[in-house]
Amino acid sequence: EIVLTQSPATLSLSPGESATLSCRASQSVNNYLAWYQHKPGQAPRLLIYDASNRATGIPARFSGSGSGTDFTLTISSLEPEDFAVYYCQQRSNWPNPLTFGGGTKVEIK
Amino acid sequence: EVQVVESGGGLVQPGRSLRLSCAASGFTFDDYAMHWVRQRPGKGLEWVSGISWNSGSIGYADSVKGRFTISRDNARNSLYLQMNSLRPEDTALYHCAKDRRSNLLVYMDVWGKGTTVTVSS
Numbered sequence: 328e329i330v331l332t333q334s335p336a337t338l339s340l341s342p343g344e345s346a347t348l349s350c351r352a353s354q355s356v357n358n359y360l361a362w363y364q365h366k367p368g369q370a371p372r373l374l375i376y377d378a379s380n381r382a383t384g385i386p387a388r389f390s391g392s393g394s395g396t397d398f399t400l401t402i403s404s405l406e407p408e409d410f411a412v413y414y415c416q417q418r419s420n421w422p423n424p425l426t427f428g429g430g431t432k433v434e435i436k
Numbered sequence: 437e438v439q440v441v442e443s444g445g446g447l448v449q450p451g452r453s454l455r456l457s458c459a460a461s462g463f464t465f466d467d468y469a470m471h472w473v474r475q476r477p478g479k480g481l482e483w484v485s486g487i488s489w490n491s492g493s494i495g496y497a498d499s500v501k502g503r504f505t506i507s508r509d510n511a512r513n514s515l516y517l518q519m520n521s522l523r524p525e526d527t528a529l530y531h532c533a534k535d536r537r538s539n540l541l542v543y544m545d546v547w548g549k550g551t552t553v554t555v556s557s
Contacts, residue, residue, distance in 0.1 A: 361543040370547035414481050418542045424497050425483040
């Protein structure tokens with residue numbers, strides 16, 4: 328099973344600042360990585376797929392990069408609604424299980 | 437509106453069974469693979485199981501393999517999760533999710549808010 332490690336666990340920032348979230352895979356996942364946003368009491372939302380493609384309706388301030396084992400989600404100029412938990416997920420070696428990272432909480436400083 | 441709505445959660449004793457359902461609407465159900473993803477209390481997201489559009493490709497997390505069975509009824513636009521031999525560690529909020537693809541299990545682009553399963557004596 329591929330293990331995804333996200334860092335930091337918590338990121339304390341102010342609105343308007345930029346956020347950089349990291350996801351590292353225990354082995355190469357090529358570019359088969361997605362990012363999700365999850366707020367309490369709400370359904371998770373797909374932000375980025377295949378490492379760098381924004382999902383439908385996702386604002387341009389969200390961008391993804393990376394390949395192989397190291398990936399980054401960048402949120403430029405945080406909006407109040409961006410404070411949430413973010414998860415990465417890989418789908419590299421199906422039929423082996425899909426896996427999620429442990430999450431990064433972006434909180435208001 | 438594209439949506440999926442879960443049902444069937446509840447309180448169940450260890451060792452017993454429970455069946456979750458997911459009703460899909462607003463999209464052509466049999467064009468897409470589907471998933472179950474859970475979130476244990478205070479923990480992150482955990483993929484549980486996925487099924488391709490025609491049930492030809494199915495996968496499970498190691499933690500549920502042999503105990504849970506995923507299935508779908510395309511005529512009813514419905515997804516199911518039969519959970520047997522339930523354990524306290526299966527206590528979680530269970531989300532149904534639509535995949536972006538039909539025949540591969542890749543990423544989940546529509547999610548429900550979940551149904552809660554509590555396994556306790």
